[in-house]
Amino acid sequence: MxxxxxxxxxxxxxxxxxxxxxxxxxxxxLAGRAxxxxxxxxxxxxxxxxxxxxxxxxxxxxxxxPIRAWIAAGRPxxxxxxxxxxLFEGSDEDGAVTLGVLxxxxxxxxxxxxxxxxxxxxxxxxxxxxxxxxxxxDADFYFVHSYAAAPGPGADAVILAQTxxxxxxxxxxxxxxxxxxxxxxxxxxxxxxxxxxxxVGLAQxxxxxxxxxxxxxxxx
Amino acid sequence: xxxxxVIPCLxxxxxxxxxxxxxxxxxxxxxxxxxxxRYAVDGADEIVFLDIDAAPDxxxxxxEVVERxxxxxxxxxxxGGGVRSVTEMHDVLRAGADKVSFNTAAVRDPxxxxxxxxxxxxxxxxxAIDAHRRAGPDDPSGGxxxxxxxxxxxxxxxxxxxxxxxxxxxxxxxLVTSIDRDGTGAGFDTPLLRAITDRVHVPVxxxxxxxxxxxxxxxVRDGGASAVLAASIFxxxxxxxxxxxxxxxxAGIPVRLVNGAAT
Numbered sequence: 001m002x003x004x005x006x007x008x009x010x011x012x013x014x015x016x017x018x019x020x021x022x023x024x025x026x027x028x029x030l031a032g033r034a035x036x037x038x039x040x041x042x043x044x045x046x047x048x049x050x051x052x053x054x055x056x057x058x059x060x061x062x063x064x065x066p067i068r069a070w071i072a073a074g075r076p077x078x079x080x081x082x083x084x085x086x087l088f089e090g091s092d093e094d095g096a097v098t099l100g101v102l103x104x105x106x107x108x109x110x111x112x113x114x115x116x117x118x119x120x121x122x123x124x125x126x127x128x129x130x131x132x133x134x135x136x137x138d139a140d141f142y143f144v145h146s147y148a149a150a151p152g153p154g155a156d157a158v159i160l161a162q163t164x165x166x167x168x169x170x171x172x173x174x175x176x177x178x179x180x181x182x183x184x185x186x187x188x189x190x191x192x193x194x195x196x197x198x199x200v201g202l203a204q205x206x207x208x209x210x211x212x213x214x215x216x217x218x219x220x
Numbered sequence: 221x222x223x224x225x226v227i228p229c230l231x232x233x234x235x236x237x238x239x240x241x242x243x244x245x246x247x248x249x250x251x252x253x254x255x256x257x258r259y260a261v262d263g264a265d266e267i268v269f270l271d272i273d274a275a276p277d278x279x280x281x282x283x284e285v286v287e288r289x290x291x292x293x294x295x296x297x298x299x300g301g302g303v304r305s306v307t308e309m310h311d312v313l314r315a316g317a318d319k320v321s322f323n324t325a326a327v328r329d330p331x332x333x334x335x336x337x338x339x340x341x342x343x344x345x346x347x348a349i350d351a352h353r354r355a356g357p358d359d360p361s362g363g364x365x366x367x368x369x370x371x372x373x374x375x376x377x378x379x380x381x382x383x384x385x386x387x388x389x390x391x392x393x394x395l396v397t398s399i400d401r402d403g404t405g406a407g408f409d410t411p412l413l414r415a416i417t418d419r420v421h422v423p424v425x426x427x428x429x430x431x432x433x434x435x436x437x438x439x440v441r442d443g444g445a446s447a448v449l450a451a452s453i454f455x456x457x458x459x460x461x462x463x464x465x466x467x468x469x470x471a472g473i474p475v476r477l478v479n480g481a482a483t
Binding site: 013015019048050053118120121140145146165184187188189193 | 221223260290317
């Protein structure tokens with residue numbers, strides 16, 4: 001059975017993500033310490049709220065370096081909402097320095113009619129990816145956030161999908177076995193469950209069978 | 221484009237849905253998770269639980285109900301009623317809620333909104349405002365006053381000023397209920413909704429007074445609401461969520477249509 005570790009750093013609701021991954025056929029471990037995810041097949045970092053307190057909690061629990069090492073080793077990874085934003089270098093929300101795995105920053109949504117952006121919205125895919133296999137092009141996913149990642153110059157290749165709320169923002173990224181979604185698949189009904197099942201399938205396939213063919217090399 | 225949300229509200233007391241329902245084919249019609257799952261399948265964009273009992277010794281029951289619901293309905297869940305501290309909010313989120321709604325506790329202590337928003341983010345903090353027309357139920361000219369304790373206690377606060385203060389304190393969303401209209405089926409108080417949506421930049425959920433799909437259209441078109449909440453018209457099966465959404469879609473309002481939803 002595919003073993004998925006969900007990083008538990010005190011970031012609220014983990015019940016939904018745990019249940020959704022279990023429903024997708026994975027064995028789920030809530031990992032509050034690095035040694036509890038070392039032997040997992042894939043790592044999921046969830047999270048909502050601001051980047052600063054989240055990074056502080058990751059550091060306090062000794063999780064920052066192991067997460068970085070996991071990603072550097074090319075092992076399967078999914079960041080959800082804040083878990084996607086943390087992959088970039090820093091956040092405009094509170095000036096926090098984040099993981100810096102990908103070039104770019106987390107910025108406030110521009111030209112939004114109302115913030116936070118709360119509710120179901122379309123995810124316009126920029127390219128095909130197995131994470132979205134079997135999901136209708138016009139499927140809606142659930143968002144709840146005011147900030148989103150803006151990949152830096154030359155990093156556009158990581159963009160997997162965009163969404164419009166006033167201006168357009170990056171709603172999914174993928175590079176090799178690394179993936180991130182700004183929406184909440186665990187709260188997005190059947191389509192969300194399908195996406196998580198796709199991720200479990202990728203993890204089972206040894207990660208990134210998917211991404212390897214299209215992994216861009218990023219200057220950082 | 222962001223969809224306008226349709227949200228069924230379940231009043232929960234002692235772990236059971238109260239107010240009559242006619243889900244006669246359910247094995248346990250008063251079980252919150254069963255109803256929530258049913259609504260999610262029918263196209264609910266979120267579910268709201270209001271713990272109307274909210275007794276301190278009932279918290280364990282509520283948390284257990286929240287967790288069972290989160291494990292069955294894969295749509296967002298907001299819980300309101302009786303949360304009075306950052307620690308209590310943490311427990312409710314930990315049990316599987318995505319947002320917590322504050323009403324009386326926020327009026328008594330606006331600092332609570334600030335502390336919870338700082339800890340969990342504004343997107344998880346909803347402030348519920350129960351408003352009452354000062355000049356009489358048919359006259360919006362006197363403005364609106366905030367009432368608490370289910371409408372039994374007046375506060376003297378102006379509802380529009382309180383809406384702005386709540387957002388400044390960190391509320392990421394407002395749930396605006398017309399106490400004059402609640403339970404009457406007379407339609408939403410659209411002037412109230414419009415007055416608030418014109419003043420704040422956060423999403424506003426309309427509540428109180430729905431009797432049919434046209435009321436949902438008016439709340440959005442005339443009131444500027446980002447989401448519309450109702451209880452009895454769904455519980456009593458006068459209208460399904462899919463019916464309401466079909467009427468909204470026909471009126472040009474963007475809604476999420478779920479394939480295979482019951483109509």
